[in-house]
Amino acid sequence: MGAAFVSRLGPIFTSQAALVACGTGVLLVAVPNVHVAVLGALLIGVGYGPITPASSAMLARTTPPARYALVFSIKQTGVPLGGALAGLMIPTALARWGSMGALGQVTAVCLLGIALAELIRRDLDVHRDRTAPAPSLDSLLRPVRFVLGHEVLRKLALCSMVFSGVQVCLTSYIVSFLSSDLRWTLIAAGVGSAVAQGAGIFGRVIWGVAADRWSDARVVLLGLAWAMGLCGLALGATNPATHSAAILALLVVYGATAIGWNGVFLATAASRVPLQQAATATSGCLFFTYFGVVVTPPLFGAAASALGGLGIGYVLLAIPVAWTVWSLHRADWTR
Numbered sequence: 001m002g003a004a005f006v007s008r009l010g011p012i013f014t015s016q017a018a019l020v021a022c023g024t025g026v027l028l029v030a031v032p033n034v035h036v037a038v039l040g041a042l043l044i045g046v047g048y049g050p051i052t053p054a055s056s057a058m059l060a061r062t063t064p065p066a067r068y069a070l071v072f073s074i075k076q077t078g079v080p081l082g083g084a085l086a087g088l089m090i091p092t093a094l095a096r097w098g099s100m101g102a103l104g105q106v107t108a109v110c111l112l113g114i115a116l117a118e119l120i121r122r123d124l125d126v127h128r129d130r131t132a133p134a135p136s137l138d139s140l141l142r143p144v145r146f147v148l149g150h151e152v153l154r155k156l157a158l159c160s161m162v163f164s165g166v167q168v169c170l171t172s173y174i175v176s177f178l179s180s181d182l183r184w185t186l187i188a189a190g191v192g193s194a195v196a197q198g199a200g201i202f203g204r205v206i207w208g209v210a211a212d213r214w215s216d217a218r219v220v221l222l223g224l225a226w227a228m229g230l231c232g233l234a235l236g237a238t239n240p241a242t243h244s245a246a247i248l249a250l251l252v253v254y255g256a257t258a259i260g261w262n263g264v265f266l267a268t269a270a271s272r273v274p275l276q277q278a279a280t281a282t283s284g285c286l287f288f289t290y291f292g293v294v295v296t297p298p299l300f301g302a303a304a305s306a307l308g309g310l311g312i313g314y315v316l317l318a319i320p321v322a323w324t325v326w327s328l329h330r331a332d333w334t335r
Helices: 002-009 011-029 034-048 051-062 065-076 078-124 137-148 151-181 186-213 217-236 244-258 262-271 275-307 310-330
Strands: none
Touching: 002 011, 002 051, 002 137, 002 275, 011 034, 011 051, 011 078, 051 065, 051 262, 051 275, 065 078, 065 186, 065 262, 078 186, 137 151, 137 275, 151 186, 151 217, 151 244, 151 262, 151 275, 151 310, 186 217, 186 244, 186 262, 217 244, 217 262, 217 310, 262 275, 275 310
């Protein structure tokens, strides 16, 4: 429903409302009651959804088309940077003030974001339409129908479902893979995970520059898909005897591609439609993106359990990635 909120409330006010939902949800998760915690988790999800459509609507209006991929990619670095901020902030606060105090700090950061956004709300919410329809079931389905009816957006959305699945399997399972399958210590496995995440931050900017300056977005996305698939195959072929430096080098490439694709994808989705439809296109595409986040990890875990190791799971990820290569290659990008 992010697109409907953006049209009616404006992208900044929508972002502020999303931060209110996230901050409240974080506090509720800290309450030692499962029912309250579930409500908090739902509120966090409600707040998480509209942020990207809102930012895409803002950036589409304020970014020169020649810099779309770079600017969207820089914006997307906020995701791993936010994770790094949480990793630095939460453990210390948890030890000092307990869970409620630590999560209260996260809510304080949300409040700070709301206050800072107020400084630019008047300028960037100028295109809000107070007469736009309120969010409804129809507004929930409209962005999905819009994407399914647009050939390039449809291919991008389905490819993002695969890419997001690869990304979350890499970030969620890599420590377990390194420690259990390759017998690294937990500290070393944590370093390996940090290497992949750090490469993803730089990858998001590098691929944005590449898409804007040296190639078109489809070529970049095709290259990233090829690299993801090959990295999955290579990671599955490693064993405890494989030199750690080679594995870390592989994680750099895997992280840079499997974590670094988002900015180019979002910029491409926004650039294929008129400015006023950027939020709708992004909302519809992200419906499929988040579907990949939800569905892929349990399938990956089930396959790894059934076949005797996480490495085979990374190998199997190459199959849907190969489909994305075929799909992106066949899409009619001239329409």
